[in-house]
Structures are given as structure tokens and as C-alpha cells.
Amino acid sequence: MTRLSFRQKVHLAREDAIVATVKRLLAEKGFDLMTVDEVAAEVGIAKASLYKHFPSKEALAAAAMVQMMELALQQAQAQDAQPGASAIDKLKGITRWTLQTQVAGEMPTLPAENSSLRSALIAHKGYMDGLMQLSEQLGAWIVQAQSDGTVNRALPPEAVLYTIFARACDPVLGFLKAGGSHTDAQIVDWVMLTCFDGLAGRPAAG
Amino acid sequence: MTRLSFRQKVHLAREDAIVATVKRLLAEKGFDLMTVDEVAAEVGIAKASLYKHFPSKEALAAAAMVQMMELALQQAQAQDAQPGASAIDKLKGITRWTLQTQVAGEMPTLPAENSSLRSALIAHKGYMDGLMQLSEQLGAWIVQAQSDGTVNRALPPEAVLYTIFARACDPVLGFLKAGGSHTDAQIVDWVMLTCFDGLAGRPAAG
DNA sequence: GTCTATAAGAGGATAGAC
DNA sequence: GTCTATCCTCTTATAGAC
Numbered sequence: 001m002t003r004l005s006f007r008q009k010v011h012l013a014r015e016d017a018i019v020a021t022v023k024r025l026l027a028e029k030g031f032d033l034m035t036v037d038e039v040a041a042e043v044g045i046a047k048a049s050l051y052k053h054f055p056s057k058e059a060l061a062a063a064a065m066v067q068m069m070e071l072a073l074q075q076a077q078a079q080d081a082q083p084g085a086s087a088i089d090k091l092k093g094i095t096r097w098t099l100q101t102q103v104a105g106e107m108p109t110l111p112a113e114n115s116s117l118r119s120a121l122i123a124h125k126g127y128m129d130g131l132m133q134l135s136e137q138l139g140a141w142i143v144q145a146q147s148d149g150t151v152n153r154a155l156p157p158e159a160v161l162y163t164i165f166a167r168a169c170d171p172v173l174g175f176l177k178a179g180g181s182h183t184d185a186q187i188v189d190w191v192m193l194t195c196f197d198g199l200a201g202r203p204a205a206g
Numbered sequence: 207m208t209r210l211s212f213r214q215k216v217h218l219a220r221e222d223a224i225v226a227t228v229k230r231l232l233a234e235k236g237f238d239l240m241t242v243d244e245v246a247a248e249v250g251i252a253k254a255s256l257y258k259h260f261p262s263k264e265a266l267a268a269a270a271m272v273q274m275m276e277l278a279l280q281q282a283q284a285q286d287a288q289p290g291a292s293a294i295d296k297l298k299g300i301t302r303w304t305l306q307t308q309v310a311g312e313m314p315t316l317p318a319e320n321s322s323l324r325s326a327l328i329a330h331k332g333y334m335d336g337l338m339q340l341s342e343q344l345g346a347w348i349v350q351a352q353s354d355g356t357v358n359r360a361l362p363p364e365a366v367l368y369t370i371f372a373r374a375c376d377p378v379l380g381f382l383k384a385g386g387s388h389t390d391a392q393i394v395d396w397v398m399l400t401c402f403d404g405l406a407g408r409p410a411a412g
Numbered sequence: 413g414t415c416t417a418t419a420a421g422a423g424g425a426t427a428g429a430c
Numbered sequence: 431g432t433c434t435a436t437c438c439t440c441t442t443a444t445a446g447a448c
Binding site for chain 2: 033113
């Protein structure tokens with residue numbers, strides 16, 4: 001680890017402040033409705049200064065998404081650090097973290113099918129590396145859980161993986177929260193229930 | 207029913223063509239990425255002519271969403287027309303129709319949390335009426351299915367309702383389709399399975 | 413690297429002739 | 431009601447002084 005000059009530290013701190021603001025705005029409004037002017041105003045610097053740190057709006061968002069991916073990877077490692085946890089426990093753990101993050105308004109929205117952000121992210125090595133690493137980690141748990149019988153063997157592992165990823169942008173959380181009569185924890189519990197146990201009633205034996 | 211002059215028929219036919227184009231473009235790219243120029247070009251008329259039929263881009267999209275809502279209501283009535291169908295069967299029927307429509311690329315995307323389309327739709331009487339009617343229809347089935355025990359009683363009916371509505375914009379379908387190695391029917395079956403039975407393995411008795 | 417000022421362009425909407 | 435041509439606003443991005 002190289003020692004940093006004071007100036008470098010200030011530089012990094014400012015970039016962190018920028019990325020934090022972008023993360024929040026992405027979670028609030030999504031990529032298309034977030035404007036660079038807005039980011040600059042909230043950080044408290046001029047727009048031109050923003051462009052000295054990040055070359056484009058896409059790069060700005062990519063930096064935020066990379067940080068989110070790093071958080072997710074940390075969570076995945078935290079699941080693996082639990083000694084007695086089974087594969088399904090780990091899958092539920094990372095899913096719950098995703099839902100909690102989203103309901104707290106801290107999950108930047110994933111790129112929609114046709115966003116210009118999508119191609120920028122696909123071209124972004126740091127993001128794609130993180131995504132691959134996370135996919136492999138979850139994929140291993142899924143295969144394990146299916147051989148356990150704790151995840152339905154009729155589903156291809158990729159379908160399970162995508163279903164868990166999709167919880168990051170599940171609109172059901174927002175709908176229930178808009179009602180205003182439930183706590184965040186209660187909402188997360190219900191979505192966890194539908195995700196892993198489905199809408200259908202379980203037979204009495206279950 | 208008033209008889210229509212030839213000119214009126216042509217007028218309505220053109221509006222139908224416009225709405226059909228908007229529905230397709232909404233399904234393809236969503237509201238924000240769809241441009242009015244594009245709509246005009248695909249319909250084959252000038253943009254100014256479009257604005258003689260619909261006063262704004264929001265009104266254009268609202269007309270498409272209203273038509274979609276009417277299709278959904280027809281489907282709901284079709285479910286009720288099945289003589290031996292139970293409540294859970296009807297819920298599964300409308301959900302399957304939703305998934306099939308989306309995987310076929312014919313489901314206009316629902317308004318995101320902060321789209322300008324959202325407020326326009328909320329202010330649109332025809333859309334809101336349809337939405338209420340559909341909600342009440344599904345709500346009745348949900349209550350019935352919960353008293354049957356065929357839908358999990360631990361879930362509040364609104365959570366079940368939102369979960370079914372959310373299938374209209376479930377990104378899992380798109381992810382699986384992008385892989386290219388599954389048929390649409392297979393994809394729909396898997397998402398139906400996760401929606402109603404969840405990711406978890408069922409006990410052998412199930 | 414920060415600022416003010418501005419370019420460059422996309423996209424929603426309209427004017428006015430026919 | 432349809433067209434061509436235009437307006438106007440918003441937004442990304444950059445120029446150039448300090």
C-alpha cells in the first residue's frame with residue numbers, strides 16, 4: 001500500500017463523496033432520471049469538476065455500481081464465514097441483505113434492458129469481474145442446495161440465480177412500502193417468504 | 207352504437223395503428239427511451255399529426271396502457287368463465303397469461319417509481335378504473351384461495367396481488383430468454399413454478 | 413482541479429400553410 | 431388533419447480563465 005499525500009487523500013475523499021451521492025440518486029430515481037447537474041449540486045462542486053473525476057455519466061454510474069457489487073461480494077463472504085450455515089441458509093442470507101438494502105432505499109437500480117448504462121457496464125471490467133465472481137459464488141451454493149434438496153431440483157440453476165438477482169429491483173417492496181402500514185422488516189419477511197416458499201399454501205405436513 | 211362515417215372509421219383505424227405501435231415500442235424500450243419521432247416514423251405520419259390525435263407523449267402511452275388493461279380484464283373474465291376452475295386456478299391462469307405476454311415482447315413496461323408516466327397514469331380515469339376493477343377481481347380470488355388454503359394465509363392479500371402484478375415486468379424472463387437455450391413455454395413454466403411454489407424444494411410429501 | 417460560460421444535440425411540442 | 435419547418439427546454443459535455 002503506497003502512502004498517499006494529503007492532496008491525494010482529499011482527491012479520493014471527494015471521489016468517495018461523489019460516488020456516495022450517485023449511489024443514492026441511482027437508488028432514488030434511476031439512471032435516466034438522474035442528471036449530472038443534480039449530482040454536482042448535491043456534492044457541492046461544479047459540473048465541470050465532476051467531469052475531471054469521471055469522463056461521462058455512464059462512468060459515474062458504473063463507479064457506483066462497482067461499489068455496490070463490492071458490498072454484495074462482502075456479504076457473500078460474510079455468509080461463507082458462518083460456520084454452521086448450509087447452502088440454502090447462505091442463499092437466504094444474501095437475498096435478505098439484498099431486500100433490506102433495497103427497502104432502505106440504498107440499492108441502485110439495475111440497468112434496464114435498453115439503458116445506455118447497460119452497455120457501459122458490460123464494457124466495464126471491474127463491474128463484470130465482480131458480477132462473475134458473485135455469480136460463481138451463488139452458483140456453487142445453488143448446486144449444493146439442489147443436491148441437498150433444499151432448492152427445487154426442477155429449476156435450472158441459472159433460473160434460481162436470476163430470481164435471486166432480480167430481488168434487487170423487485171417492485172413489490174416499493175408497493176408495500178407505499179401503503180405505509182407495514183414496517184420494513186415485515187415487508188422483507190413477506191418477500192422472502194414468497195421468494196423461497198411461493199404464493200401457494202404449503203401442505204399441512206410442510 | 208352510432209353509425210360512423212367513412213372518415214370517422216379511417217380516423218379510428220389510424221388511432222388504432224398508433225396505439226398498436228406505441229404498445230410495441232413501450233414493450234421494447236420503455237417509456238423514457240421511446241421517442242415521439244420514432245412513433246411517428248413507424249406509423250408513417252408526421253409528428254405534428256400525431257399531436258392532433260394525442261395531446262402529449264404521456265397521453266400516447268396512457269392509451270396503450272389502457273388497451274393493455276382492457277386485455278387483462280378480458281383475460282380475467284375468461285378465467286371466471288371456466289366452470290370448474292378454483293380460485294387458485296384463476297390466479298395461475300391470469301399470471302400465466304401475463305408471463306406469456308411479456309415473454310412474447312408484447313407487455314408494455316409498467317411505470318417505474320419516478321417516471322413522468324406514473325403521474326399521468328394515476329390521473330387517467332380509464333386506466334385507474336381498469337386497474338381498480340382488476341385489483342378487485344384478483345383480490346376476491348386471493349381471499350377465496352386463502353380461505354381454501356391454496357394460497358399462503360401468512361401473506362396479506364395485497365402482497366399476493368402485487369407479487370402477481372409484478373410478473374408483468376419480471377426481468378427473469380428476459381434474462382432466461384437472452385440465454386437463448388430455452389423455449390418461451392419452458393421459461394414461463396419455470397417462472398410460474400418459482401412464483402407459486404418458490405425456490406425451496408418441497409418436502410417429499412408435497 | 414475548480415470555476416463560469418457555452419457549445420452541441422436530443423426530444424417534446426407548436427406555427428402556419430394547405 | 432396532414433405536412434414542413436421551427437421553437438424551446440433540458441441535459442450532456444467541453445472551453446478556457448484562474
